[in-house]
Amino acid sequence: MREKEPTFHIETEHVEKNYPGRSVLKDINLSIKKGEFVAIVGKSGCGKSTLLRLLAGLEMPSKGQLTMDQRPLAELNSEARMMFQDGRLLPWKKVIDNVSLGLTKEGKDRAKKALQLVGLEDRMTDWPAKLSGGQKQRVALARALVHEPSLLLLDEPLGALDALTRLEMQALIEDLWQQKKFTAILVTHDVEEAVAIADRVIVIENGYISLNQSIDLPRPRQRTSTPFSMYLDQILDRIMGRTQQRKITLLRSYPNTTKV
Amino acid sequence: MKFSTKGVSEKLIPWLVPIMLLVGWQLFSVLGIIPSRILPAPTQVFQAAIDLSATGELMNHVSISLGRALIGFLIGGIIGFAFGLFNGIFRFAELFFDTSIQMLRNIPHLALIPLVILWFGIDETSKIFLVALGVMFPVYINTYHGIKSVDKGLIEMGKAYGLKGKALFFHVILPGAMSSILVGVRFSLGVMWLTLIVAETISAHSGIGYMAMNAREFMQMDVIVLAIVLYALFGKLSDVIAKLFERKLLRWNGT
Numbered sequence: 001m002r003e004k005e006p007t008f009h010i011e012t013e014h015v016e017k018n019y020p021g022r023s024v025l026k027d028i029n030l031s032i033k034k035g036e037f038v039a040i041v042g043k044s045g046c047g048k049s050t051l052l053r054l055l056a057g058l059e060m061p062s063k064g065q066l067t068m069d070q071r072p073l074a075e076l077n078s079e080a081r082m083m084f085q086d087g088r089l090l091p092w093k094k095v096i097d098n099v100s101l102g103l104t105k106e107g108k109d110r111a112k113k114a115l116q117l118v119g120l121e122d123r124m125t126d127w128p129a130k131l132s133g134g135q136k137q138r139v140a141l142a143r144a145l146v147h148e149p150s151l152l153l154l155d156e157p158l159g160a161l162d163a164l165t166r167l168e169m170q171a172l173i174e175d176l177w178q179q180k181k182f183t184a185i186l187v188t189h190d191v192e193e194a195v196a197i198a199d200r201v202i203v204i205e206n207g208y209i210s211l212n213q214s215i216d217l218p219r220p221r222q223r224t225s226t227p228f229s230m231y232l233d234q235i236l237d238r239i240m241g242r243t244q245q246r247k248i249t250l251l252r253s254y255p256n257t258t259k260v
Numbered sequence: 261m262k263f264s265t266k267g268v269s270e271k272l273i274p275w276l277v278p279i280m281l282l283v284g285w286q287l288f289s290v291l292g293i294i295p296s297r298i299l300p301a302p303t304q305v306f307q308a309a310i311d312l313s314a315t316g317e318l319m320n321h322v323s324i325s326l327g328r329a330l331i332g333f334l335i336g337g338i339i340g341f342a343f344g345l346f347n348g349i350f351r352f353a354e355l356f357f358d359t360s361i362q363m364l365r366n367i368p369h370l371a372l373i374p375l376v377i378l379w380f381g382i383d384e385t386s387k388i389f390l391v392a393l394g395v396m397f398p399v400y401i402n403t404y405h406g407i408k409s410v411d412k413g414l415i416e417m418g419k420a421y422g423l424k425g426k427a428l429f430f431h432v433i434l435p436g437a438m439s440s441i442l443v444g445v446r447f448s449l450g451v452m453w454l455t456l457i458v459a460e461t462i463s464a465h466s467g468i469g470y471m472a473m474n475a476r477e478f479m480q481m482d483v484i485v486l487a488i489v490l491y492a493l494f495g496k497l498s499d500v501i502a503k504l505f506e507r508k509l510l511r512w513n514g515t
């Protein structure tokens with residue numbers, strides 16, 4: 001029998017996305033393995049959320065194709081669940097009803113289990129307005145996980161949290177990812193966060209992927225270690241447009257890399 | 261203990277001024293400072309209420325007025341709500357109807373009274389028509405704007421979680437628009453009473469407004485004041501009911 005080719009969970013081929021009068025994504029080529037944790041960073045407005053919306057099937061690309069398990073994505077991606085920066089809990093539904101949104105009646109039990117995963121089973125019957133920012137994001141995480149998605153899309157989910165809560169949430173997300181083995185794509189503007197939890201960091205710039213960097217560090221990662229800060233420097237250099245080669249040359253630029 | 265006394269006094273304090281006014285009014289009437297030709301004493305008004313109740317006349321007028329208010333409100337409210345929903349949700353409906361409705365809205369509906377009397381006479385239809393017309397626009401505007409201003413992020417979230425059609429409407433869009441819709445309902449309740457008062461006063465042969473106009477011919481001051489008090493009470497009552505609905509439907513943001 002022929003050796004099975006390493007198949008990718010998600011692939012984007014020459015994906016472009018234009019809005020009237022504005023070209024946001026120009027040529028996005030990505031291959032993501034099953035169970036991989038990818039972080040996407042880039043300046044505000046560079047199209048990170050747009051890319052996630054394409055992956056969620058909420059919008060279709062203007063050109064190119066996205067595939068999931070080799071199947072082209074033509075409608076809402078039922079295997080993907082998205083978590084948003086502002087949580088987007090429905091304020092008129094209690095926590096438990098937010099988590100079981102879109103589930104049938106028996107979903108209540110699953111919702112309870114999901115809330116246990118994020119440590120909030122005792123807040124089930126509260127209104128979202130009563131929760132802190134971090135708790136709201138935990139509920140949002142539970143709501144995403146209750147569907148057992150094979151792809152979890154995280155759109156700056158921790159951007160609005162204070163530093164300590166953010167560290168806690170990063171650990172929680174990493175932990176659940178290791179338990180549940182879903183593929184995760186995290187958009188963040190915090191490069192340290194990206195290096196701390198992702199297998200690979202992607203930088204989007206001017207509509208192209210300008211850096212695609214594996215992070216070969218054992219978990220849990222020591223944020224103070226030298227290799228960690230070398231990765232950090234290198235990615236920051238890329239984003240800030242400092243082009244000089246730094247200490248490490250681990251990076252392998254991809255063919256479509258643009259130099260600015 | 262201290263807490264509960266505070267709760268009670270907070271309930272009572274708003275009533276102090278009305279009670280004092282009432283007592284003062286009674287006092288001045290008894291002393292003859294306010295002649296009863298100008299304003300009858302509260303006790304006289306109360307007596308009028310008892311007398312008219314005894315003959316069944318009061319009940320008759322009140323139930324007729326309430327019936328007109330309710331039917332007119334339901335008809336106008338349902339039409340306004342339906343148009344608000346459709347125009348808020350479907351771009352086509354919005355293009356087709358919104359401009360016309362906004363144009364009609366600018367006509368003061370009470371200006372139509374002469375026309376309405378010619379069309380429907382002074383029977384029930386004319387009153388119900390005017391109330392429905394007056395109620396329709398505030399409900400329409402607030403429903404339409406409520407739907408239009410539902411957080412787009414929540415709608416996107418709903419879609420991302422597989423909601424569409426009916427489910428998206430009932431879980432996301434309608435609750436999101438609810439507070440605005442209720443503002444429209446409350447406002448239109450005020451319009452409802454105002455319209456009814458004017459319509460019944462100008463032309464009717466029954467109802468609270470007719471009772472007042474009829475009393476004017478016989479200089480029955482007490483009955484006239486009674487009619488005004490009744491309108492005030494019903495106005496307050498409908499406001500209380502609307503508030504109850506708000507508290508029930510918007511529990512989530514009252515925390």
Ligand SMILES: Nc1ncnc2c1ncn2[C@@H]1O[C@H](COP(=O)(O)OP(=O)(O)O)[C@@H](O)[C@H]1O
Pocket residue numbers: 019020022024042043044045046047048049050051
């Ligand atoms: N629905 C849309 N219509 C028009 N322009 C849009 C739309 N969505 C996003 N954009 C534009 O696309 C660009 C990228 O947006 P976004 O993906 O949200 O950026 P990011 O998440 O990286 O900050 C922005 O300039 C934004 O204004």
Ligand SMILES: [Mg+2]
Pocket residue numbers: 048049050155
């Ligand atoms: Mg964004």
